[in-house]
Every structure is written in structure tokens, then in C-alpha cells.
Amino acid sequence: MRKKLLLLEVAFVLLLSIVAFAGANCDIRNSEYEQELLFEFRYGTGEAASYRDFAVAGLYVVSGRPNYRGEIVIPNYVNGVSVVGIAFQAFGSITPSSVNLRKLTIPRNIRIIANAAFENIRFLEKVIFEEGSKLRAIGNRAFSYAGFRDIDLPSSIEFIGRDAFTLEKFVAPKSMLHITESPFHIGYLTNVVLHDKVESISTRAFAGARSINSIFIPKSVLIVGTNAFANWTKEQTIYIEHEFIPSGWSYQTLHGYYFWNHGGNATIVWGATREMANV
Numbered sequence: 001m002r003k004k005l006l007l008l009e010v011a012f013v014l015l016l017s018i019v020a021f022a023g024a025n026c027d028i029r030n031s032e033y034e035q036e037l038l039f040e041f042r043y044g045t046g047e048a049a050s051y052r053d054f055a056v057a058g059l060y061v062v063s064g065r066p067n068y069r070g071e072i073v074i075p076n077y078v079n080g081v082s083v084v085g086i087a088f089q090a091f092g093s094i095t096p097s098s099v100n101l102r103k104l105t106i107p108r109n110i111r112i113i114a115n116a117a118f119e120n121i122r123f124l125e126k127v128i129f130e131e132g133s134k135l136r137a138i139g140n141r142a143f144s145y146a147g148f149r150d151i152d153l154p155s156s157i158e159f160i161g162r163d164a165f166t167l168e169k170f171v172a173p174k175s176m177l178h179i180t181e182s183p184f185h186i187g188y189l190t191n192v193v194l195h196d197k198v199e200s201i202s203t204r205a206f207a208g209a210r211s212i213n214s215i216f217i218p219k220s221v222l223i224v225g226t227n228a229f230a231n232w233t234k235e236q237t238i239y240i241e242h243e244f245i246p247s248g249w250s251y252q253t254l255h256g257y258y259f260w261n262h263g264g265n266a267t268i269v270w271g272a273t274r275e276m277a278n279v
Contacts, residue, residue, distance in 0.1 A: 071103040074110070076130075085112040088139075092119035102147075108132045115139035115161065121146050129154045136175075138164050149188060172198060179205045181225070187211065193279055196220050200248075201228050207263070214239060216277035223248040230263030239272035 075083060091101065102123050106113075108130040117139065118124060124146040129135065133154035140161035143151075149168040157173040160183040167184055169191040179194070181202040186209040196218045203225030206212065210233060217224075219241040229238060238261075249260040261268070269276065 070100065071105075072101060073105040074107055076107040076109045082109050083107060084109055086110060086114060086117045088114045089116045089119070090114070092116045092121060092141075102126070104128070105130065106133070106135070108134055110134070111136050113138045113142045116141045116144070118142060118146055119144045123147050127151055137161075140164060144185065169193075178202065181205055182207070184209075191279075194218060194221070199223065201225065203227055204230060207231055210236070212236060214277055214279075216272065216274055216279045217241065222246050224260035226250075226259060227262050227264075229261050229266055232261075232264040232266035234265050234267055236266045237269060237277075238266050239269045239277035241272060243271045245270075 074086070077083060086106075100123050101121050103126045104118070104124060105128045111134050113135065119141045121143075122145065124143075125148050127143070127146075127148060129152070133156055135154050135156055137159040138157065138161060140163060142161065142164045143166070144163050145166050149166065151165065151167065153171070153173045155174040158175050158177070160176070160180055162180070162182045163185055165184050166188050168188050170184060170189065171193040172179065172195050174195055174197070177197060177199045179198060179201045181204050183205070186206065188211070189206075189209050190211045190213070192206070192209075192212060192215050194215075194217065197220050198218060199220060200223035201217070201221060204227045205225065206215070207227050207230040209229075210231065213235075214237040216239045223246075232238070245260075
């Protein structure tokens with residue numbers, strides 16, 4: 001049931017992107033609310049912190065990009081209605097932005113941050129998540145090339161899309177059991193910490209991340225996709241708690257045999273501990 005709800009919310013991220021891009025109306029079936037939801041996209045303007053929003057069966061999704069200066073705190077409620085999401089390119093831009101947004105507070109009711117919501121906000125130095133955050137999914141490029149290089153993510157997060165962050169350090173949230181494909185711009189990433197309940201690492205998750213000296217993979221990881229560590233060099237070390245390679249780390253299809261470390265040349269240490277990896 002938990003995975004089904006997550007898939008629904010991930011689909012919601014994609015839907016927000018499509019609706020915001022097209023500016024059209026559409027109906028979907030969402031079992032979590034047990035009703036048909038009508039997404040009505042409303043365009044608007046504003047120089048200050050005004051909110052153009054989706055009306056989602058009594059729920060709001062923040063959208064629109066006024067000319068912000070300094071700090072913005074997204075509210076938990078607008079006219080008494082809960083704010084549950086941040087839409088596609090709500091504040092972001094496909095090109096480097098001159099928006100002078102430096103500090104952002106995301107309220108606890110937000111469950112979804114859609115694709116490119118804060119992309120290219122180069123001056124954004126600090127993102128704060130309210131205590132008790134319900135955030136579960138962050139879309140592709142949501143904070144890509146934002147100004148910060150470190151972030152304290154809430155433990156509720158389960159899904160992070162491709163190139164969502166440009167970070168130097170990533171600590172996997174406790175609810176995140178699956179490391180998705182290429183969630184970071186790898187040129188900046190130097191430190192990754194995976195907790196002891198992570199179950200899988202997707203294809204090319206850390207491919208080309210040559211700035212990472214070492215990484216520790218706990219015994220809980222039973223699946224690693226092909227090329228997950230492609231283009232790693234022998235100067236980099238992968239510390240693995242398993243004594244031997246699990247069957248889910250390599251597989252064969254009609255098109256050939258796929259190996260988790262295909263295309264990489266990292267030093268591998270089996271039967272390792274966190275102390276050995278110094279993480």
C-alpha cells in the first residue's frame with residue numbers, strides 16, 4: 001500500500017509538470033482522496049509574494065514566479081486551504097535566474113515539489129523544511145543549480161528525481177529506501193551516506209561521480225543497477241558490507257549480461273564496515 005501511494009504521488013509530480021506546462025485542464029483518479037480531482041490551472045501576475053495556484057479539490061499547489069527579494073516563506077494555508085505542493089517551474093527557470101531569492105522555508109504540509117520548481121535559482125543559499133514535514137517526493141531538476149551545496153532533507157522523503165540537486169554532500173533520508181537514477185549533478189558530489197535500510201541503488205545512480213573518494217554500501221542493499229558506478233577510477237573505493245556479491249547486483253537478459261560495476265574501475269572492499277569506510 002505504501003509503495004502504491006508513493007507511485008501515485010510520483011505520478012502527481014509528473015502531472016503537475018504537464019498541467020503547468022500546457023495550461024490545460026485534466027481529470028485524474030486518485031485513490032488516496034477517493035474522488036475525481038479537477039486540476040484547474042490559473043495564470044496570474046504579481047510583483048510581491050502573490051500565489052498563482054492550482055485548485056485541487058480543496059487543496060492548493062503553489063505556482064508562479066513574482067519578483068522575489070531575499071526570503072520567502074511558503075504558507076501552510078491559503079484562505080484556510082492546505083498548500084500541498086509546489087508546481088513545475090513555480091519559482092525556477094530553464095536558464096540561470098537573476099531572481100534574488102536567498103532563503104526559502106517550505107511548510108510541513110507540502111508533500112510534492114514538482115520538476116524544476118527551483119531550478120537555476122543561483123542565489124538560493126538556504127532551504128529550511130518545517131518540523132514535521134510531510135514531503136515525500138522531489139521532482140527532476142527541482143533544485144538543480146541552486147546556490148546551496150548542502151541541505152538537511154526531512155526524513156519523510158521517499159523519492160528524488162533526476163538531477164534534483166547540485167550538492168557536495170548527500171545523506172539519504174530515513175524513509176528513502178531506493179536511490180534513484182542520477183539524482184545529483186555528480187561533478188559537485190564528494191560525500192554520500194546511505195543508511196542501513198536502503199534496499200536498492202538504481203542504474204547510473206553515481207556514474208561519473210569522480211569527486212567521491214569512497215562510499216559505504218550497507219548489507220540492506222540487495223539490488224544495484226548496471227553502471228551504477230560507471231567511470232569510477234581505481235583511486236576511488238567502494239566499501240561493501242556484503243561478504244559476497246548478491247544475486248540482485250547482476251543479471252542476464254536476451255541482450256546480454258549486466259553487471260553493477262560495469263564501466264567502472266573502482267577499488268572494491270567486500271565484508272567492510274562503516275568504520276573502515278570512515279562514514
